[in-house]
Amino acid sequence: GQNIDQPTEMTATEGAIVQINCTYQTSGFNGLFWYQQHAGEAPTFLSYNVLDGLEEKGRFSSFLSRSKGYSYLLLKELQMKDSASYLCAVKGSNYQLIWGAGTKLIIKP
Amino acid sequence: GAVVSQHPSWVICKSGTSVKIECRSLDFQATTMFWYRQFPKQSLMLMATSNEGSKATYEQGVEKDKFLINHASLTLSTLTVTSAHPEDSSFYICSAWGGRGGQPQHFGDGTRLSIL
Numbered sequence: 001g002q003n004i005d006q007p008t009e010m011t012a013t014e015g016a017i018v019q020i021n022c023t024y025q026t027s028g029f030n031g032l033f034w035y036q037q038h039a040g041e042a043p044t045f046l047s048y049n050v051l052d053g054l055e056e057k058g059r060f061s062s063f064l065s066r067s068k069g070y071s072y073l074l075l076k077e078l079q080m081k082d083s084a085s086y087l088c089a090v091k092g093s094n095y096q097l098i099w100g101a102g103t104k105l106i107i108k109p
Numbered sequence: 110g111a112v113v114s115q116h117p118s119w120v121i122c123k124s125g126t127s128v129k130i131e132c133r134s135l136d137f138q139a140t141t142m143f144w145y146r147q148f149p150k151q152s153l154m155l156m157a158t159s160n161e162g163s164k165a166t167y168e169q170g171v172e173k174d175k176f177l178i179n180h181a182s183l184t185l186s187t188l189t190v191t192s193a194h195p196e197d198s199s200f201y202i203c204s205a206w207g208g209r210g211g212q213p214q215h216f217g218d219g220t221r222l223s224i225l
Contacts, residue, residue, distance in 0.1 A: 030210055031210065031211060033213055033214075035213075040200075040221075041218065041219065042115075042202045042216040042217060042218050042219040043153070043202075043216050044216070045213040045214075045215065048211055048213060050210075050211060087152070087153070091210075095210075096143075096155070096158060097143075097155075097214060099152055099153050099155075100152070101151075101152040102152050
């Protein structure tokens with residue numbers, strides 16, 4: 001079967017760094033996406049990885065290891081507005097996205 | 110960045126009413142549009158995938174006669190919830206994809222549907 005695992009909830013402190021992990025088992029791999037979703041709103045695109053390595057975009061970075069079926073999203077200099085759910089999604093062999101359940105990130109002052 | 114417009118944002122209506130939700134890609138042509146449903150504190154659930162000019166592909170358990178999808182052009186898809194009942198109350202979100210592998214799906218702002 002196809003499966004994407006990420007922690008249900010994480011807590012971090014304003015100004016700190018947090019890493020949200022995602023492991024996947026899918027039939028085929030055509031890229032991994034990270035999205036941010038604030039409560040009551042639609043997801044917004046954060047990053048895309050298709051090759052192994054680190055993609056950096058401002059305070060956010062995303063890493064991929066295809067051999068390990070593993071990715072992480074790294075958030076630096078956390079701000080209160082970063083409190084949201086972070087969704088990991090893998091594009092499988094039929095080009096549809098397979099979604100993880102999301103990680104709720106709580107930022108404390 | 111790519112913009113997807115979804116209307117209406119909120120719908121409150123009586124049981125038995127049919128509700129149409131529109132999803133438009135404003136600045137790119139969407140080869141494929143996706144319709145999702147999300148219950149509170151749960152993940153996105155894909156309902157159906159639609160390609161311009163062809164019939165939508167529905168996920169298992171989603172009634173195609175209940176949730177009518179029309180993808181008339183490369184910039185517009187509609188979802189009609191027919192004879193809606195309280196159990197259809199949910200957050201419905203569309204997304205649009207331009208067809209190139211590395212392109213992300215871009216989401217509309219979602220429609221919150223409440224059936225009384």
